[in-house]
Amino acid sequence: MLRLLQRFQALDRRWVFLGMAISILVPLLYPVSFSFKVDERVRSLYDAVEELPAGSTVLVSADFDPASRPELEPFFRANLDHLFRKDVKVVVLSLWEYAPPLVVPILDEIATRDHKEYGKDYVFLGYKPGKELAIKAIGENIPKTFPTDSRGTPIGQIPIMQGFKQARDFPLLINVSAGFPGTREYVLQIQGQYDLRIASACTAVSAPDYIPFYKAGQLVGLSGGMPGSAQYEKLVYPEGPPAGVRLLGMQAINVLNLGHLYIIGLIVLGNLAFFLTRRVET
Amino acid sequence: MKRTIPLIITLLVGLFMIGEFFIPHYRYRIWTAEFLEWGLILAAAAFVLGLVNLVQVNLPKVLRREEDWGYKLVMLLSLVLTLIAGFLGGDARSEAGHLYHWIYDFVFVPLNATMFALLAFYIASAAFRAFRARNLEAALLLTAAILVMVARVPAGENLPVIGDILPRIMNWIMDVPNTAARRAIFIGAALGAVATGLRVILGLERSHLGAD
Numbered sequence: 001m002l003r004l005l006q007r008f009q010a011l012d013r014r015w016v017f018l019g020m021a022i023s024i025l026v027p028l029l030y031p032v033s034f035s036f037k038v039d040e041r042v043r044s045l046y047d048a049v050e051e052l053p054a055g056s057t058v059l060v061s062a063d064f065d066p067a068s069r070p071e072l073e074p075f076f077r078a079n080l081d082h083l084f085r086k087d088v089k090v091v092v093l094s095l096w097e098y099a100p101p102l103v104v105p106i107l108d109e110i111a112t113r114d115h116k117e118y119g120k121d122y123v124f125l126g127y128k129p130g131k132e133l134a135i136k137a138i139g140e141n142i143p144k145t146f147p148t149d150s151r152g153t154p155i156g157q158i159p160i161m162q163g164f165k166q167a168r169d170f171p172l173l174i175n176v177s178a179g180f181p182g183t184r185e186y187v188l189q190i191q192g193q194y195d196l197r198i199a200s201a202c203t204a205v206s207a208p209d210y211i212p213f214y215k216a217g218q219l220v221g222l223s224g225g226m227p228g229s230a231q232y233e234k235l236v237y238p239e240g241p242p243a244g245v246r247l248l249g250m251q252a253i254n255v256l257n258l259g260h261l262y263i264i265g266l267i268v269l270g271n272l273a274f275f276l277t278r279r280v281e282t
Numbered sequence: 283m284k285r286t287i288p289l290i291i292t293l294l295v296g297l298f299m300i301g302e303f304f305i306p307h308y309r310y311r312i313w314t315a316e317f318l319e320w321g322l323i324l325a326a327a328a329f330v331l332g333l334v335n336l337v338q339v340n341l342p343k344v345l346r347r348e349e350d351w352g353y354k355l356v357m358l359l360s361l362v363l364t365l366i367a368g369f370l371g372g373d374a375r376s377e378a379g380h381l382y383h384w385i386y387d388f389v390f391v392p393l394n395a396t397m398f399a400l401l402a403f404y405i406a407s408a409a410f411r412a413f414r415a416r417n418l419e420a421a422l423l424l425t426a427a428i429l430v431m432v433a434r435v436p437a438g439e440n441l442p443v444i445g446d447i448l449p450r451i452m453n454w455i456m457d458v459p460n461t462a463a464r465r466a467i468f469i470g471a472a473l474g475a476v477a478t479g480l481r482v483i484l485g486l487e488r489s490h491l492g493a494d
Contacts, residue, residue: 013407020406034436037449066391067398098394101376101386130325137318144315145322152373193303204434212461212468227434257437259402264428266410271424274414 002280005273016266023262027255034254041214042231045199045221048172049079054087057160059170061138061177061186065098068178068203074229074249075201076176077106078236081245084114084121089160091170093125093146095134095181100127100150113244119149120159126150131181132189139167139190168194172220177202183210187218201228226252289485296483336361360389426455 052058060079064072083090092107094100104124111122125146128134137145142165143155155161167173173196177183183200187210191198197220202210204225214222223232229249241247295317302314340354367381375382415421432438433452439445481487 011410013411016407016410017403020403024402034440036436036439039449040453066394069395098390101383104376128322129329130322133318133321133325137315137322140311140318141315144319208456208460209464211456212464215457215461253436257435260431260435261437263406263409264431266406267413267424267428270410270413271415 002277005277005280008273009270009277019262019266020259023258024255027258031251032254032257034257036227036230036234036253038231038235039224039228041211041222041224042228043221043235044214045201045223046082046232046235048197048199048220049082049086049088049174052083052086052088052171055089056171057089057091057164058083058172058174059138059167060090060092061173061175062092062094062099062103063096063182064102064176064178065096066102069102070248070252071203071225071229072176072178072201073102073106074226074247074252075223075232076103077110077248078229078233079174079176079201080107080110081114082236084110084116089120090122091125091160091164092122093138094127095129095131096178097127097129100124104150119153123158123160124150125155132185135181135185135189139194139196141165142167166194167196171197173198175200175202177206179203179206182206183213183219187213191218201232204228226256229253285488285491288491289488293483293485296479300483333361426459430455 049058062076064076080090090107092103094103107122107124108118111118116122125142126149128137128145130137134145143161146155148154149158164170167190173186175183175186175198177186177200183198183202183206186196186198186200190196198218199221200210200213200219201223202225204227207222207224207228210219210222210224213219223229226249230247230253231249233247233249237245237247299314299317302310337358340358344351344355344358364382364385367385368375371380371382374380376386377383413424413427415424429448430452432441433448438448441448478487482490
């Protein structure tokens with residue numbers, strides 16, 4: 001028995017990897033759907049968008065990359081659709097150099113589906129280097145920070161940008177944040193100084209960091225990782241997805257079930273073996 | 283003189299930018315916006331410096347055939363190829379059909395996503411080997427981690443009997459102990475940042491100016 005437990009503790013990690021691969025592949029091949037509740041923080045984010053009057057304009061900072069795409073793309077898609085269906089105009093920019101090639105196709109696809117016109121209903125200002133400096137500059141003077149949009153049109157000639165000079169001119173700033181620079185930097189650099197209403201969709205690993213900002217009222221809503229994205233989709237599409245739309249978050253959240261349970265199983269078994277071995281040895 | 287002038291510039295610019303929080307006059311803001319623009323230009327220029335540095339560090343190692351020179355060569359070739367593709371593509375480089383876009387879609391995206399996806403496997407292995415309840419603190423951490431992990435997925439919410447309570451326990455863990463600990467860390471880090479900032483502005487911290 002002792003030898004068996006010792007062998008289990010020294011299990012080759014390739015077996016652990018194989019188990020993890022199976023835990024992810026099985027739900028992908030044989031999907032099982034569980035119901036889930038919506039978190040209060042995600043509901044607050046949804047409500048912040050719902051409260052926007054038709055015709056208003058929001059600023060979206062899309063700061064993610066291919067690595068964080070599975071967690072944040074479902075939120076980004078659902079959020080854009082939510083905004084467009086409410087007739088809210090959207091100004092998108094990015095502080096991550098890897099983001100524009102991901103953001104532009106999604107933005108164009110959803111805008112086309114919702115019959116929105118570039119320049120009038122939405123615009124992409126492009127990528128700006130400088131991290132916290134760029135955030136500070138967005139708070140101070142957007143036309144100076146982004147003299148043209150991503151297509152090279154001078155900002156003064158873009159109808160949607162008329163009357164918007166600073167971040168505080170927008171009733172809501174939505175940050176889709178995969179890390180640095182992201183929500184933390186927006187809160188630290190400009191939220192307090194300009195009293196901005198900021199909502200954040202972040203990766204699961206960042207969510208515990210941003211909860212204090214939400215609790216302090218510095219964020220009006222917070223969606224954390226894949227579960228947050230799935231919950232937001234559930235709120236935006238209560239009757240299920242429209243024809244031709246795949247709800248990536250709701251599909252993916254059920255894939256996580258087995259993966260999480262597998263890791264918990266490993267922790268429990270590892271500890272059990274550890275204590276039994278120690279007891280037998282002493 | 284080589285050090286005095288940068289120290290004076292740091293002091294003046296630092297004090298001026300702090301003043302922005304206390305002097306809301308529009309003329310003052312015009313100047314702070316101007317300084318921010320200079321900062322953004324410097325940040326963009328840092329990319330060029332990074333590029334030069336990357337070549338300076340790696341090219342000699344490739345030429346001398348030092349350890350892992352093959353990987354460095356692949357990195358330098360990828361750098362040159364992506365640069366050329368970017369320049370040739372011009373403003374339309376990110377549109378479908380251009381080499382730069384192809385490199386992004388079919389090289390960068392899969393590699394970046396793969397690196398991140400591998401974490402799932404290493405987390406599973408690390409959790410199995412290192413996450414042990416060796417003492418009370420570790421046991422508390424372990425219990426909190428398991429409760430949060432179960433409650434974060436729909437399967438946890440649908441467990442009989444405890445399924446309804448789990449999300450409430452998870453929210454309490456996240457809202458109370460987590461928030462308290464994070465706030466303590468934030469406040470500590472913020473005080474440290476203020477102290478470091480003041481030391482830089484006052485010229486007491488000079489490491490950014492290089493070695494003596």
